Amino acid sequence: MSSRIFGSGIRRREDPRLITGSATYTHDIVLPGMVHAVMLRSSHAHARITRIDTEQAKAAPGVLAVYTGADIEGALQPMPCAWLLPDSDLKIAAYPCIASDVVRYTGDIVAVVVAEQPSQGYDALDLIEVDYEPLPSVTDPEAAAADGAPQLHADIEGNQAFHWTVAGGDADAAFAEAEASGVVIKERILQQRLIPNAMEPRGAVAQYSRATGELTLWNTTQNPHILRFLCSVVTGIPEDKLRVIAPEVGGGFGSKIAAYPADFVTVFCSKQLGRPVKWIETRSENYQATTHGRDHVQDVELAATKDGKITGLRCTVHAGMGAYLSTAAPGIPTILHGLMLSGCYTIPALKEDVYGVYTNGVPVEAYRGAGRPEATFMLERLIDMLAGELGMDPADVRRRNFIPKFDDGHKVITTLNYDSGDYPGALDKLLEHTGYAGLRAQQAAGPVNGKYLGLGLSSYVEICGLGPSQVAGAIGFQGGLWESAIVRFHPTGKVHVFIGASPHGQGEETTFAQIVASEIGVSSDDVKIFHGDTDATPMGWGTYGSRTTAVGGAALAVAVRKIRDKAKVLAAHLLEASVDDMEYEDGKFFVKGSPDKAKTIQDIALMANVAWDLPEGMEAGLEASTFYDPPNFVFPYGAHLAVVEVDTATGDVELKGYTALDDCGPQINPTIVEGQVHGGVVQGIGQALWEGAAYDDSGQLVTGSMLDYALPRADRLPPIDVISTVTRSPHHPLGVKGIGEAGTIASTAAVYNAVMDALKPLGVKRVDMPFTPERVWRAIQDAKGA
């Protein structure tokens, strides 16, 4: 069993507590004497606060305290930004936990009420009087960068947070040549602002002990150890007195990476009152204040020869950062975006300018894929446009430009060294599996009842398994990117594993048990995984960037192998043999040729723990720990196909089919991999077809609730077909890559290309996402008129 457990789609061990309602999320935590914090958030996108009167609110029933910016002065440091992008003229605006003079987006905290009951807190919010002097606001990143735009931060000219560039080869020469004798394709792409919508809203419970000076903070975080560190910076509570617990966390998708002002305000309240304080955001508050994603205005151009060979890529991106720089924000539209610009293709020259721009919107952070979907989209869109221009099939243009198959490193123009990949192989398998040629023939037969068929391809490669810590330092990330694991065998051969990573729906309690089982021959049922508590687990950098299995899983495998090595020495001692004569198979250690006289790992665990008879110099116990710092990133890849039908009468887009081929290396649990692909694909489809955060001219979020923001629903989706290829990462102990974000990275472009493919015969050239029926219908009408 043990050797086959790697690769087996066993049921998740997380599920029994989740399907019976017995899991504990942050919202479910109740402590003796606990009271509730509610935040008053700015109702203006940009305004000066001229007066705040909290007297009435303080006197309201059940209210214990009301605090404003003046109260936290000196007690809470400004929010730190933890990605100090080098060579970019980075300007970090002061980001107070509670705004005291100017508010800069409609979610800025202005005051906090603490009350015995949440309802009393909400009632009291209405009693706080705030006088605002409205200031001009701007939410569009390009408009915010323009001359004469409203200024958000007095000391930051032109609202420019940073200007980052990436270049390789001579892009200008490539374009000059293409202008003269090839083709140049230009496009303007709006990567709209998205709201991540983890189904569990964010929240915190802070319990401060005045007696000991210790704080326990339960939080809906993807990275409890980073939060502990940042909490110590902001609140001044030393790290050794700080315990952060990520209990059950209900999805994150990037929105639970950042540290947030509300978390630390909750800590402040607990410290002031000496009572446990709970803060849980409402969904509307989540929309208003929990980080958003994307928000790029991209002007892109592609140079190519007349036979479809790409010679250059140039782009200018205005990336909206929102009112302040969130924890990891500067790295998202730059490092995670610009370095992946050449995708799966050989592109000899490229150049990109990224302007990070402050706007009067919610801070923008990582959102599933984080920078990579925005890179994949521009390339995949341009390639389809190039195919259209040259009258080639989009698949052929991709084939013409793919990096050929490689299995141990390939350096691309942006300096990254991809680990392994077979991009042409992935596309070929996808086309064959989906009967692409047949679908094209069906399309060529023309529309049926005014419904046009469209096919959209998207080939992608992503960077994940973040990443070597030395690189993290070089790119300005203010932390390491290794992961850790402690593996402990108990006398009966049962295993406890403590990891620094913090899964929140990805199922690593199961896959990690599978890793242990397959490496050392115990039953996966005998392995328990601990995570998410900074007092109980070793340091780790968190779950994001599809890195938990890639980096944390590697740490675990290395730790278990250390145990195996020690067990082998002990087994040799007990069997009175030389270590060199020992063999290991499926949890058994034996002298070569005598498998019948084996010591099982359980025997060894007992003997190591009782320590009656150890070899000279061997320590008691059977435990190992590892800090695994990866030598390189991993680069999963794949190819997706979307099939749509567009109804020209109504503008309605129906997704008829979707096939995802992904290669994340060997799959530890294919069922979990498939689930990750489903979820990721649907989030990307959501961006193409339905989702988009919108601000009105005065900076009010008009998509302020689930009523106004269209999320994917079961009835609008076809079955998602998931297939795979397997290419090992040459540098990873298990060969695995990552799969959490792959679906999202590929699918938006696939669906977009499919819709544009359907609209091509109608002469429609460009439609902004999402493809609402109205937009599509208008585009069709406009094309008719033209």
Add this chain to the structure above:
Amino acid sequence: MKVPVSITINGRVCEHEVEPRTLLVHFIRDLAGLTGTKVGCDTSQCGSCTVLIDGVSAKSCTTLAAQADGAGITTIEGLGDGEQLHPLQESFWNKHGLQCGFCTPGMILASHELLRTNASPSEAEIRHGLEGNLCRCTGYENIVRAVRDAAGAMAQE
């Protein structure tokens, strides 16, 4: 002003004096202490708070506790019989119909309603039946498979 409310939740009578505006979901979570029922939104869109009121599904965030006075409620904690999982719970587990689990209690109870009114739904009927429940993790695919699987299992019982 407070009103007395008596609700039988998972077979146990819960009596409390509540403000008239108290929502059923708060009665269940805060007063009865059953936190399996989730709150995912404030506009009655997500379905995380779905429970059964006298056997029929309802969003407990859009129902006042006082409206449910005298009713019998089943939450996710009361769906199995303590020892054994309900076929829907089994199927969600077997078919990997959940990831973070936050939508799951509501999703399972909405599926219960779906199968109560249509014992062998088609794929399209399942998708339509779950359209009032949001899940951000699974893309719904495995939830649909789980419901189909449960329908089969329940038909055999």
